[in-house]
Amino acid sequence: MSAVKPRAVFFDWDGTAVYSRKAPADAALSAMKPLLTQGIKLVIVSGTTIENIAGGQIETYFTPEELRHLYLGLGRGAYNYAFDEEGRPYVFADKLPDREGLLAVHSICFDIHKELLKKYDFPTDIVFSRPNYCKIDLMVSNQRGDQLFLQENELVILKESLRRHGIEGGLAKLLEISGMIGASYGIAVAPTCDAKYLEVGLSSKSDNVDTILDKLQREFGILPEECSYWGDEYVGIEEGIFGSDSFMITEKSRTGRFFDVSEVPGKRPQEVTVTGGGVERFLEYLREISI
Numbered sequence: 001m002s003a004v005k006p007r008a009v010f011f012d013w014d015g016t017a018v019y020s021r022k023a024p025a026d027a028a029l030s031a032m033k034p035l036l037t038q039g040i041k042l043v044i045v046s047g048t049t050i051e052n053i054a055g056g057q058i059e060t061y062f063t064p065e066e067l068r069h070l071y072l073g074l075g076r077g078a079y080n081y082a083f084d085e086e087g088r089p090y091v092f093a094d095k096l097p098d099r100e101g102l103l104a105v106h107s108i109c110f111d112i113h114k115e116l117l118k119k120y121d122f123p124t125d126i127v128f129s130r131p132n133y134c135k136i137d138l139m140v141s142n143q144r145g146d147q148l149f150l151q152e153n154e155l156v157i158l159k160e161s162l163r164r165h166g167i168e169g170g171l172a173k174l175l176e177i178s179g180m181i182g183a184s185y186g187i188a189v190a191p192t193c194d195a196k197y198l199e200v201g202l203s204s205k206s207d208n209v210d211t212i213l214d215k216l217q218r219e220f221g222i223l224p225e226e227c228s229y230w231g232d233e234y235v236g237i238e239e240g241i242f243g244s245d246s247f248m249i250t251e252k253s254r255t256g257r258f259f260d261v262s263e264v265p266g267k268r269p270q271e272v273t274v275t276g277g278g279v280e281r282f283l284e285y286l287r288e289i290s291i
Helices: 026-038 099-120 154-164 170-184 205-220 244-248 278-289
Strands: 008-011 041-046 070-074 079-083 089-094 125-127 133-137 197-201 227-231 236-238 257-260 272-274
Touching: 008 205, 008 278, 026 041, 026 278, 041 205, 070 205, 079 205, 089 205, 099 125, 099 133, 099 170, 099 197, 154 170, 154 236, 170 197, 170 236, 205 227, 205 244, 227 244
Parallel strands: 008 041, 008 227, 041 070, 227 257, 257 272
Antiparallel strands: 070 079, 079 089, 125 133, 133 197
16 A cells, blocks of 8 residues: 555554554654654544544654644543643533533343343343543443453344343344434434443534534645544444444545555445554554655
């Protein structure tokens, strides 16, 4: 692949820039530094929070001048960070509910859990400690350990589990249930699924991408077609349902260039080019465009 030099690179963190959030981030940070020095905008788009990006200390690896070109879109749309003149991260836009709104999200997810258990005898666990969404574990006996991104056999395991419990329609049915329960609370939820986790909340990576892209266009005149978007979870889990990185493809960003470093077989959105090669391929790309 010939690397066209973009003005901005949006990319996932876990599984794309690093092998896991606990793995050393030195190689990624080293590949990022020359681009930031040149003024190319780098945008980390991840479902996690800032504490899990380079150990929560990413600003210590770069100069304040370099940090002027780094942005973080985190928490499935919840937080959008830039860095101030002294190199300190600050939230310039968020999508956070008040306490009552967050409790409503928790209630929606607990009702999803109850619906699946009561009607289908399908067990789930729920992680409530997220800023505007919950993670519903659909494979409670299948542990990822430090490998937090989509594993190849998880798609097969989940589909078989859904069939065994009589959930006709697979993941589409889970998303339908989520939407219906959300609507009963008067909330239009944004459910996504990476096979192991059904994540249900008020926003998604689409909100991060659109918010930061708007900022880059407004302040620097960067156009969507001048950006590239890298991830490892674009693959289709079912017909018409794609992984979490597919939410970087929005009406605003659609004219950009999208790449998947995953080697998991399956369909991707038509906009996506599959490079394979995992983390090393993405870091190679950063090094290619820094020349």
